[in-house]
Amino acid sequence: MAFGGILEDSHLPHVPGTVILNEEAAHSESVTGGLRHGMGRNAGVVLAPQPSEDPNDPLNWSDTKKISIISILAFDVILYAGTVGPLLNAGLSTISHDFGVPIGDITVISGYQLLVAGAFGPLVCAFSRKYGKRPLFMLCSILGVVGTVIGSASNGLNALLTARVVQGFAISAYESLVITAIGDLFFVHERGLYSSIINFLLAGISNFSSVITVTIVSNLGWKYLFHILLAFVALQLILLILFCLETTYNRDKRYDTDEVANVDLEKLAEVEHRNDTELEKSASSATRAKPVPLPKTFRQELAILTGVYTDENLLQLVLGSFAVWTNFTAAWVIIAVGGSTVLSVAVAFVLAQIFTLPPYNLTAAGVGYLSLGPFVGSIIGSVIAWGYMAEQGINLYACATVHGIVLVGVVAICTAATAYALDAYRDMSNEIFIAIMLFKNVVLYRFSEFVNNWTAFAGPFVVYSVFGGIGLALTLAAIPVYIFGKQYRSLWARHNLLERMGVKTHAEV
Numbered sequence: 001m002a003f004g005g006i007l008e009d010s011h012l013p014h015v016p017g018t019v020i021l022n023e024e025a026a027h028s029e030s031v032t033g034g035l036r037h038g039m040g041r042n043a044g045v046v047l048a049p050q051p052s053e054d055p056n057d058p059l060n061w062s063d064t065k066k067i068s069i070i071s072i073l074a075f076d077v078i079l080y081a082g083t084v085g086p087l088l089n090a091g092l093s094t095i096s097h098d099f100g101v102p103i104g105d106i107t108v109i110s111g112y113q114l115l116v117a118g119a120f121g122p123l124v125c126a127f128s129r130k131y132g133k134r135p136l137f138m139l140c141s142i143l144g145v146v147g148t149v150i151g152s153a154s155n156g157l158n159a160l161l162t163a164r165v166v167q168g169f170a171i172s173a174y175e176s177l178v179i180t181a182i183g184d185l186f187f188v189h190e191r192g193l194y195s196s197i198i199n200f201l202l203a204g205i206s207n208f209s210s211v212i213t214v215t216i217v218s219n220l221g222w223k224y225l226f227h228i229l230l231a232f233v234a235l236q237l238i239l240l241i242l243f244c245l246e247t248t249y250n251r252d253k254r255y256d257t258d259e260v261a262n263v264d265l266e267k268l269a270e271v272e273h274r275n276d277t278e279l280e281k282s283a284s285s286a287t288r289a290k291p292v293p294l295p296k297t298f299r300q301e302l303a304i305l306t307g308v309y310t311d312e313n314l315l316q317l318v319l320g321s322f323a324v325w326t327n328f329t330a331a332w333v334i335i336a337v338g339g340s341t342v343l344s345v346a347v348a349f350v351l352a353q354i355f356t357l358p359p360y361n362l363t364a365a366g367v368g369y370l371s372l373g374p375f376v377g378s379i380i381g382s383v384i385a386w387g388y389m390a391e392q393g394i395n396l397y398a399c400a401t402v403h404g405i406v407l408v409g410v411v412a413i414c415t416a417a418t419a420y421a422l423d424a425y426r427d428m429s430n431e432i433f434i435a436i437m438l439f440k441n442v443v444l445y446r447f448s449e450f451v452n453n454w455t456a457f458a459g460p461f462v463v464y465s466v467f468g469g470i471g472l473a474l475t476l477a478a479i480p481v482y483i484f485g486k487q488y489r490s491l492w493a494r495h496n497l498l499e500r501m502g503v504k505t506h507a508e509v
Contacts, residue, residue: 009490017424080174082205090214091222111445116168118441125434126317132248144170152226176433184247324431338440
């Protein structure tokens with residue numbers, strides 16, 4: 001029994017997803033002393049992955065460059081994953097009245113948008129694997145601008161549906177590839193902070209955006225949601241083109257100490273020491289296995305296509321988003337993150353239905369302001385209590401507070417599960433996060449078709465009791481993943497089912 005109850009493995013000398021960060025705690029100075037370490041207060045931290053000597057390796061970029069890129073991507077997440085998805089939630093009843101259709105018909109439009117985003121995901125994954133993330137981010141942003149323009153000019157249900165579907169294509173990359181970009185830019189010991197920020201934006205901002213959108217709907221009308229959004233998505237596209245560089249990089253696998261099963265740390269330290277010595281002496285590159293590339297110019301960095309990053313065919317790469325389910329831990333991450341997000345968003349589908357009726361009688365603006373509770377909660381889970389309180393007509397502010405507590409659990413499980421996937425299975429993180437989005441959006445689409453009628457028939461208590469039970473089961477499933485995770489990573493490294501099916505990710509074992 002190892003530290004904290006995690007079971008050790010006896011089959012591999014090094015289990016992928018396991019790294020030595022603190023060499024003093026691991027008593028590994030003799031082995032890791034020659035490897036590259038952090039700086040400042042992290043001087044005792046062994047860097048994982050080990051950065052190469054290539055100045056174009058994203059791990060070697062300056063902190064300013066890295067933070068600029070992740071900040072722009074965070075802004076993109078706010079717009080597309082946090083705002084575009086729930087854009088119409090607070091105005092559902094208003095749009096329903098304007099078009100003379102049941103509120104369920106408007107809810108289904110958002111469901112179609114989610115379905116499109118999910119269906120587009122495997123293609124996003126495949127092309128990002130082969131050609132990098134930057135062209136996919138740019139394509140999705142352009143589609144986001146187009147969809148917003150259509151929405152701002154829409155005068156009927158079909159036009160609104162078209163706008164939301166086109167926006168759905170835009171959502172796809174920003175709900176999946178941003179977290180994998182964290183793995184491209186940052187070392188293992190740095191990823192937690194940025195993963196937490198992105199997960200907060202994914203889970204929390206969608207609630208805060210409703211507080212803003214409801215004010216716009218109440219004072220200017222729902223079409224101004226698109227008018228105002230257009231300015232922001234246009235700005236986002238400009239920032240993306242100029243400053244969000246390609247983060248995909250094919251590094252010598254010896255440096256990826258967090259991925260490979262056969263890692264010789266002593267030999268790697270010798271290679272790095274030899275390379276450093278050669279650089280210091282400005283020796284001839286003829287003695288080096290591979291000359292160090294020159295840093296790219298700013299103009300070169302702005303290229304849309306920066307190369308081909310894998311020789312796998314696109315069909316195999318598309319299948320990867322589905323084949324990743326054969327990994328039990330990946331399946332848990334997909335269901336846990338996707339499922340918990342589904343439960344929190346499904347709540348928003350019925351907010352207007354519950355709180356515009358007696359005893360609450362809220363206006364559209366009131367429903368939007370109600371989302372301030374879960375936004376605060378996502379910064380600080382009992383779905384069952386919330387359903388009971390709503391059914392019994394208990395104080396509105398108490399309902400909002402408990403709704404906020406729910407988001408505490410959602411953000412916590414999403415952050416923990418995605419961080420585990422990124423650290424333990426970085427080699428197939430693209431596929432995992434695409435699968436999360438696909439699972440989440442397909443399930444949400446199905447929810448959009450029946451959740452309003454179910455709530456009207458069974459009542460909030462029954463609906464949210466079911467939600468709470470599912471959430472509890474997803475959380476408890478983390479226990480065996482924690483205990484047996486290392487042993488399972490070893491088993492997967494020795495019997496990788498994706499590779500046996502001809503679906504290869506970029507790791508080598």
